[in-house]
Every structure is written in C-alpha cells, then in structure tokens.
Amino acid sequence: MTFPSLADTASAAFHWLEYAGLLGFIGVVVVRRLAAMTPHFHWARVSMQPALVAALAGGLGLLIVGILRGGHPSAFVIVRVVAEAGALGLCVYGRPLVVIPGMFAAASLAFAGHAAAVNPPAGAIFTDAIHVLSAGMWAGGILVLATLRPPGGWGGEEGRSLLARFGRIAFLAFAVTALTGVLRATEAIGRLSDLWATPYGVVLSAKTAGVLVMVAMSGLVWRRGFRYARAEGVLVVLILLATAVLAAFPMPPRPGIESVVMATVREVMNETLFTVQPSTTVGEAVALMAQHRVGSMLVMDGARLDGIFTERDTVRAISQSHDAPSHSVSSWMTADPMTVGPDEPVEEALKTMLDRGFRHLPVVKDGEVIGIVSIRDLAG
Known part of the structure; x- marks a missing residue:
C-alpha cells in the first residue's frame, strides 16, 4: 500500500476544511430558518460568517496546492471559491441573498469530485450534489446545534421545541443522503470485497460505520434531550474527515477490472x-x-x-x-x-x-x- 504524499495530505486537510465550512453553512441556514418560526428563538440565530470563512480558506488552500503541484487549477474549483468569497462578502456587509452563492458553492463540490470522472458524468454529478445538500441539512444541522446553549438546556421547553422542528427535517434529509450515498457507492465499488480490500473501500466503510453510530446517538437525543451534543458534533467532524480523505487520494476502484x-x-x-x-x-x-x-x-x-x-x-x-x-x-x-x-x-x-x-x-x-x-x- 502506498502512503499519501505531503501534497495529498494537504489536499485532504483543505477538503475537510471546505466540507466542514459548506456543510456547516447549510446547517446554519436550516437552524436559522427553524428558529425564525413562531415562537421565535433568537438564541438560535447563528452567524454564517465562521462557516463561510472556513469554506473559503479550504477552497483557497486547494487552489494553492493545485498550483504548487505545477498544474492548472480546475475551473470548477475557481468558480466554487469565487462563490464562497461572494457569499462571505454579502454576509460581512449584511447584504441579502447570501444563501444563493453559498448553496451554489456547496452543490458545485460535485463538479470537481470523483463524479465528474464517471461516463457519462451528468447523473453522477447530480446525485453527488443532492447528497452534499441533504448531508448539510442534517449533519451540518447537528454540527450547528452542538454549538448552541438554549435557555434551560436542551431538556427545557425551547430546546426540545427546536429539536422537534429539526427532527422532522433531519429524518427526510438523512434518508435522501443515505439513498444518494448508496447510489454513488455502487458506482465506485465493483465487488463487496472492495470494501475491505481497497483503500477507498476501507475509508468508505469507516465513514459508513460513523454514520450508523450517529444514527444510534440521534435516537438517544430524541429520547433524552441533546445530552450527547458535543459527541455528535465531534462525530460529524470525523465523518467529514473521512469524506475529505475519499475526495483527496483513495480513488474509487473501477468496476469490472480484476485489479x-x-x-x-x-x-x-x-x-x-x-x-x-x-x-x-x-x-x-x-x-x-x-x-x-x-x-x-x-x-x-x-x-x-x-x-x-x-x-x-x-x-x-x-x-x-x-x-x-x-x-x-x-x-x-x-x-x-x-x-x-x-x-x-x-x-x-x-x-x-x-x-x-x-x-x-x-x-x-x-x-x-x-x-x-x-x-x-x-x-x-
């Protein structure tokens, strides 16, 4: 097994930072919209700036790594970074329509990933884009909720009310994420043995295990309040790290080829x-x-x-x-x-x-x- 180069490791780190920022941004949008429902929860009006700063820093890092490798940066990466910068600028200056460039940047992750190499690429790119957006709604939402401190705690009336609102959206978003994830995995994994016999499959298996653990923890959340908020937030970060590793260097094995x-x-x-x-x-x-x-x-x-x-x-x-x-x-x-x-x-x-x-x-x-x-x- 070959070890990743320094450039690959840096690429994975910047992928992780950008993923965390963009999915966190989607989570902020979801939580803010839920908090704006009657009755309003002003304590849940989270700022979008930290997530957008992280996304932009990760995107710029990927551009720099690409340039240092001696190649031409992907046009899709450039467009995504411009969208991230535009969203951050609108946010800093208090302008409306921040959501549009931010969501565009998140969806455009699919255009520079493994899906773009599928022949034909349109279906895989569309599936990947839906996967990212739906993952942002539930995983990004959990990441944002883990940073909040509602009056009376998550066992209080306002905390449980916000969790109930989020739960209705999170369930549907998770179902969409799981479905699109399975569709993309079947394109990347040719045989069941690839899940433990290839680097891509091993990381994918670890990511899947993390998601299953998170689902189990979410069940405890709805029963006992958001007692495990910090642990779920950490798990989201680790799952995003696995996603970044998948994007950076373990390439999907090609179905139909013995080796x-x-x-x-x-x-x-x-x-x-x-x-x-x-x-x-x-x-x-x-x-x-x-x-x-x-x-x-x-x-x-x-x-x-x-x-x-x-x-x-x-x-x-x-x-x-x-x-x-x-x-x-x-x-x-x-x-x-x-x-x-x-x-x-x-x-x-x-x-x-x-x-x-x-x-x-x-x-x-x-x-x-x-x-x-x-x-x-x-x-x-």
Whole structure:
C-alpha cells in the first residue's frame, strides 16, 4: 500500500476544511430558518460568517496546492471559491441573498469530485450534489446545534421545541443522503470485497460505520434531550474527515477490472493522433476537432510535442479575443503539457487529471508521442 504524499495530505486537510465550512453553512441556514418560526428563538440565530470563512480558506488552500503541484487549477474549483468569497462578502456587509452563492458553492463540490470522472458524468454529478445538500441539512444541522446553549438546556421547553422542528427535517434529509450515498457507492465499488480490500473501500466503510453510530446517538437525543451534543458534533467532524480523505487520494476502484493496479494507460489510450502545427489557426484547429469529433489537438513541431489545444482553450480564446479564430494555436495552446507513460496505472493517471483539472494527457514513451488518453477513457 502506498502512503499519501505531503501534497495529498494537504489536499485532504483543505477538503475537510471546505466540507466542514459548506456543510456547516447549510446547517446554519436550516437552524436559522427553524428558529425564525413562531415562537421565535433568537438564541438560535447563528452567524454564517465562521462557516463561510472556513469554506473559503479550504477552497483557497486547494487552489494553492493545485498550483504548487505545477498544474492548472480546475475551473470548477475557481468558480466554487469565487462563490464562497461572494457569499462571505454579502454576509460581512449584511447584504441579502447570501444563501444563493453559498448553496451554489456547496452543490458545485460535485463538479470537481470523483463524479465528474464517471461516463457519462451528468447523473453522477447530480446525485453527488443532492447528497452534499441533504448531508448539510442534517449533519451540518447537528454540527450547528452542538454549538448552541438554549435557555434551560436542551431538556427545557425551547430546546426540545427546536429539536422537534429539526427532527422532522433531519429524518427526510438523512434518508435522501443515505439513498444518494448508496447510489454513488455502487458506482465506485465493483465487488463487496472492495470494501475491505481497497483503500477507498476501507475509508468508505469507516465513514459508513460513523454514520450508523450517529444514527444510534440521534435516537438517544430524541429520547433524552441533546445530552450527547458535543459527541455528535465531534462525530460529524470525523465523518467529514473521512469524506475529505475519499475526495483527496483513495480513488474509487473501477468496476469490472480484476485489479486496478494491473490496468495501465496503454490498455485504454487512443493511438490515433490528431495533430496540428503551431502555425495552424484556431479556426482551422476547431474545424478539425469538429470533423474528427475529438476534444483536443496535439500541437506538433515535427516530431516534437509543443503543446495541446483543447475545447477549453477554444472557449478561452473566443471569450478573450473577437478575432481569435485567425490567431495561431501556439498563442492559445497549453505549452509543454504534462504527459503520462503508457505503463502508468490507470488510477494514477486519473488522479493526476482530477487533481490538476486536465481532461486530456498525451502518452509519451522514450520522448515519442504514441497516444492520447482522456478522462473518459480512464473512467469508462
């Protein structure tokens, strides 16, 4: 078993901080809405700022880790961080509509996670987004409730009244979280033995066990008051830590493959190369991409790989320059792109793509380009 690198560990830590912040934000929204019901509980009007600060700090940390690794930060991560910053700004200055960018940031976690590598990704991303939002409603809500001190304690009238309000929402939210979690787990786990035979499965099993313990503790809460508030809050933090570990480095095993380690890039790469010269115009490159129905073109200067021109580069060029179609691809390509060897394990190549926001990697052996692999090739 390989140990995570320092970058992987930092990535997991920042994932955890961002998850805790965003799910805590959703929990704050839920608790504040419940407290606003008649009769009002002003003591439960929790501030949104700490949760949003944690989310933004985690998001910025992930951006920095991505940059230090030498890759291009994922556009989805950038958009999410902008949404987190916007929500925090609105909150600090007391502006309305804080909930909109905050909820968008939470839902967009799905676009930069493992779900984006599923082929096709739309269903998995939607399921993941619902999973995050529903988890925020009950797990985030429990985390927020654990910080409150109602008059007369949780056994008092106001405390038990707020718990009763929360319980009705938490039950439904937990059911949705469990259902979407099972759906995503069945996509990631190919065999039952993967739950104890793979790093991803072991962490997933630990997370599931934590959730089951929390359910049992919640049963005690409704019977005896919120006596175990601190313990449940700590358990939520640990479950979020397991979620962050799943997102950072243990990749989901690929169903249908006897051993993920034995699957190599050579087995899934495309050996048909579509190339252009550095002087080829953006318009000509886009026409070739459309003709061959591919998402990228290798920019070759003779036998040397100069860069790669992708659909994202096309969007960037057209959005920044009205006459971009007449420019040479060398002006807009990703120069000196990261490459992968044909004998590299599929899971390592997929991890590189997810961590650095790539969707295509040239395959190089002994300095010669012998193929290209896309994120769909690796996750299909």
